[in-house]
Amino acid sequence: xxxxxxxxxxxxxxxxxxxxxxxxxxxxxxxxxxxxxxxxxxxxxxxxxxxxxxxxxxxxxxxxxxxxxxxxxxxxxxxxxxxxxxxxxxxxxxxxxxxxxxxxxxxxx
Amino acid sequence: xxxxxxxxxxxxxxxxxxxxxxxxxxxxxxxxxxxxxxxxxxxxxxxxxxxxxxxxxxxxxxxxxxxxxxxxxxxxxxxxxxxxxxxxxxxxxxxxxxxxxxxxxxxxxxxxx
Numbered sequence: 001x002x003x004x005x006x007x008x009x010x011x012x013x014x015x016x017x018x019x020x021x022x023x024x025x026x027x028x029x030x031x032x033x034x035x036x037x038x039x040x041x042x043x044x045x046x047x048x049x050x051x052x053x054x055x056x057x058x059x060x061x062x063x064x065x066x067x068x069x070x071x072x073x074x075x076x077x078x079x080x081x082x083x084x085x086x087x088x089x090x091x092x093x094x095x096x097x098x099x100x101x102x103x104x105x106x107x108x109x
Numbered sequence: 110x111x112x113x114x115x116x117x118x119x120x121x122x123x124x125x126x127x128x129x130x131x132x133x134x135x136x137x138x139x140x141x142x143x144x145x146x147x148x149x150x151x152x153x154x155x156x157x158x159x160x161x162x163x164x165x166x167x168x169x170x171x172x173x174x175x176x177x178x179x180x181x182x183x184x185x186x187x188x189x190x191x192x193x194x195x196x197x198x199x200x201x202x203x204x205x206x207x208x209x210x211x212x213x214x215x216x217x218x219x220x221x222x
Contacts, residue, residue: 003151031208042113042199042213043152050208088152092208097142099152 004089006100013079014108021103022073023089032065032072033090037102043088047074081107112136113214115200121220124190130217132183132200140206141183143175146197146216158183159206190221 005024013019023032031050035043047058049065049072056063062075076083084107090099113134122128134141143155157165158177172194174186183200197216203209 031210033210035213040215040218042115042201042215045210045212048210090152090211092211097152097154097157097211101149101151 004091004098004100006089006103008103009101010104010106012106012108015079015081017079019076019079019083019105020073021087021105022071023100024071025091026070028069029091030069031092032063033092034061034063034072034074035088035090035099037086037088039085046087076105079105079107081109083107113200113202113212115198115214115217117217118215119218119220121222122187122190123222124192126190127186127188129187130185130198130200130219132185132214134181134183134200134202134212134214136202136212138202138204138212139180140203140209141177141180142201142203142211143173143183143185144199144201144213146199152199156185157206164206187219190219192221195219195221 033048034046037043047056047063052069053067054065060077065072086102086104088099088102116131139160141158145153154167155169156175161177172189176184197218199216200214201211203211
């Protein structure tokens with residue numbers, strides 16, 4: 001079935017560093033969604049992308065919808081300790097909602 | 110309250126118990142969802158409701174029974190669960206089904222003993 005491959009699975013970075021993670025699929029999608037999940041909480045929507053090539057920012061976060069419509073990346077600039085958590089990519093279609101396995105981010109102060 | 114709320118936040122139940130999870134959304138959305146989140150696995154979509162009508166059931170065992178009395182409330186009734194059903198159960202809502210971003214509740218951490 002369809003699945004989203006996220007990489008890296010986990011990463012440790014120093015505070016202040018930039019972070020990059022991506023999500024790929026063998027299928028074409030019309031949306032890409034990026035969420036962050038803190039321990040014991042539900043995922044929180046960070047950025048939604050609806051158009052191939054679209055580049056969208058939300059504060060220190062920037063995400064892009066790949067031209068091929070099969071991938072997306074999320075960048076975090078100047079990371080801070082509260083960026084720690086699990087970042088999920090997801091996509092949606094009619095009654096189809098698929099999520100990646102997540103990238104676990106740990107920020108070292 | 111705002112957003113999507115879920116109760117209880119934590120639940121421990123035996124395999125012979127019957128319990129219910131509740132979800133309420135205050136966003137005026139027409140679609141609601143139940144997901145199961147297990148460790149190191151992608152979110153698994155269980156049920157989709159659009160305007161109180163179930164539109165998707167992803168081969169979920171009958172021991173999970175959803176109920177959507179109106180577009181703001183969603184329940185998941187649980188009975189005779191198995192230990193492997195222990196997981197975080199997340200409720201979400203969106204404006205409509207399809208190409209719309211979903212907003213999640215905080216989840217119910219379920220442990221089946």
